[in-house]
Amino acid sequence: MKKKLTEKKIQREFEKLFNDLKNSDDFIDYQIDHGTDKLSIGYFNSAIDNKKIEAFVLPYVQEFNYTDLEELDNIIPIANSFLTNDVSKIRRNLLEGFLFIHMEQSEQKYLLIPVPLMKTRQITSPEVEFSVVGPKEAFVESIDTNLNLVRKRLNIPELTIKKMKVGTITKTKVAVVSIKGIADKNNVDTVVQRIQDMDMDQVIDSSYIQQKIADNINSPFPQLLDTERPDRIAAILAEGKVAIFVDNSPHVLIGPTTLVEFFSAFEDYFLNWTIASAFRLIRVFAVFFSILVTPLYVAILTHHFEIIPKELLGTLVSSRSQVPFPPILEAIILELTIELLREAGARLPTKVGQTIGIVGGIVIGTASVEAGLTSNVLLILVALAALGSFTTPVYQMGNTIRLIRFPMLLFAHVYGLLGVSICIAYIMVHLLKLTSLGRPFFEPVFPYRPKDLKDAFIRLPFNLQDKRPFAVRSEKVLRETSNGKNDTS
Amino acid sequence: MPLKYVAFFILIFVSITINFTMPKRIIDKIQMITVAGYDYVDENTLKGTIATPIFLQKGEIQDILYTDDASMIYDLDTKLNTEASEDLENGKLAVVLFNEELAKHGVKDYTDFLLREPSIGSGLYLAVTEGSTNELLSSIKSMKGAGVYLSDLIKHNIQSQKHPDTNLKTFTYSLECETCDPFLPYFRMVDGKPKIDAIALFKKDTYIDQIPIEDSFVFNLLNGDIENGDYVLERKEFKAAIQNIDTDRKVIVNQQNGSINILLDIEIIGVIREYTGNRVLRDKGKIKKDLEKELHKKAEEMIKNFQEKNIDPIGIKEQIRSKIRALTIKQINDQYPAITINMHITYTNLESGTRR
Structure with missing residues (x-):
């Protein structure tokens, strides 16, 4: 009696399932005669690959002899097919690109065969983090391809991948990747726990996760590094960090990270250390220059004419003599122009964007000087500042640098150099307080760890970097080397 | 958001808006005094002449001279401001000249003002002139402007050791020091141009003698x-x-x-x-x-x-x-x-x- 009741219950559930599925027009099911029996086949047309069904499913279903689904399962040459009668499992798998086969006469059992449509972009060269030398592969939108790109660089059993699904609607696949024995277990657990605890209905891109699991979500500074280079991911995994892969996102997140890491391009590791160090220093200088130059211009011209060298005084005063605005308005006008150009350039298609760059750079700049709206000295400074902010290798950090000079401008106008100092102090305090996965963000400057300076503002040669960065708290601090005994086979 | 952040941002917002129109010293809305000369009139009066540059296009500079009588330098500043079209600022003061007569009566009262004014640097040059400073300043016809012209003139002579090292700091050090006496460059007009003609020797703050500039090598040797x-x-x-x-x-x-x-x-x-x-x-x-x-x-x-x-x-x-x-x-x-x-x-x- 009891058995019959449960069967009835299952029967009802299946009916409900099929009613639900048929709500969507792309759900297809049809029946085929097979001897005395009737087969029903169903799938979501938009989730499966029709060619696979035509080649690997239908010929075997129609031409071979079998009496039940288990035999059919053995005949069909597709891996990962299975029999089930779990309604929720069927529902989930159908949505992920499985098709089901059901025989009328057998019990309530369904054969699920994976025939998903795998339409992914070809692996292209990196666009955001382009480098002249070094590998030219970049991540794509498929998480399996991305994981493969990393696995092929780190073919060791210790590479562990923890897969999760987040987002109540999107059910996005997320993979937390680390190397067991090298990565700090606390870091891995923190990432896994934070992702599991995420309360979100949709995760469209890795940046959603970045914003959601960051230590301080109000900070303009990104606390997880994102990269599109599989070689970089391989390198940081070997350093003991944790990578977060998100399906449908070509950017992979790295944590824990430090501020200086945002100013190191991965190309630095492909160049000789002297050259790489020089470029890094230039980049750090560019950042400071980009943030400070316009606030300093405003502060000095408004409050502190004493510190202008007498040789420069004439140039500055005569360039400003036609300008009717105080330096703050002049600076805001120009900075806004540059920001407008940048936004316009970013929103427009590439070819139109190029013209916008020329129009902005040459026409608006010279015209505003000739019209007497801005001084040509400031025009040069603002253009250089914009150039400086482009040198940051990580796009998100570039945006931060764009933003934080605007409050500085206001303070520079009102309080002069004192105001600029106040702003710098505030940003410093903020950076000191900031953490990335609980690890200090401003390391190795604070807490001061001289050993980690080997790969911070400068990059010392590889043979001096025999230890993993202390900031990561790797379980194996010493990098194990082969001591010259490499596998020659 | 916690209340402390709200309070913090309100504080910043209020402070910026209140202070936004606070008087500023924008460089093209002020007149920078580059050189000041003080002449002796009588016991209680001095005649001050200041030069401020007007920056023309293409790096050319034209000096405007203001001159007036006053009892002290601060008083002079207020008087001269009533003549100037923009606010006169002391920050770029490079050279201060005293005429011989004034130097004979002691310069301590006037250097005191220079030391107290925070915007004046201690690298300022002091000098004594033979005739009236007004005459000397109006004689300078240079694209650099009188202040830069005179300070460059003194500076390169110090650098090439034609004249011993001097500026406001060394001068006041020698004044305050109980055992030493200061010296300054001494200007004389030669063919309508100022020339460092001697080293003016002071006994404390009063001018008493000079050494001709030809002997400055010997002075440097001893110094x-x-x-x-x-x-x-x-x-x-x-x-x-x-x-x-x-x-x-x-x-x-x-x-x-x-x-x-x-x-x-x-x-x-x-x-x-x-x-x-x-x-x-x-x-x-x-x-x-x-x-x-x-x-x-x-x-x-x-x-x-x-x-x-x-x-x-x-x-x-x-x-x-x-x-x-x-x-x-x-x-x-x-x-x-x-x-x-x-x-x-x-x-x-x-x-x-x-x-x-």
């Missing part, structure tokens, strides 16, 4: 170490130009039976660059002897003059004070005119050049 100086030795038979001169001054203080005895040991190293006699190599010894003799004579005269006037611009009293700690400053000052100062000058010729 301290020279680096890369030059000197022309003139004799009836020949002339010799000695360049790349490095000197080393040592002050040796001896006290015997209560009387102080000072030896100035001066070593000179130089290169003979030009010689009008026959052969340098043969005459080297003669040049050395003549040079030592000439410098010795000049230095002795100069020191005698200092002792007669009871001034000490080269800091000998300070050396005595540091070597003989038992003497009080008053004792040193009293004994100074009578102490014997001997000199030992040696010249070493480094090379005399090669001829092609």
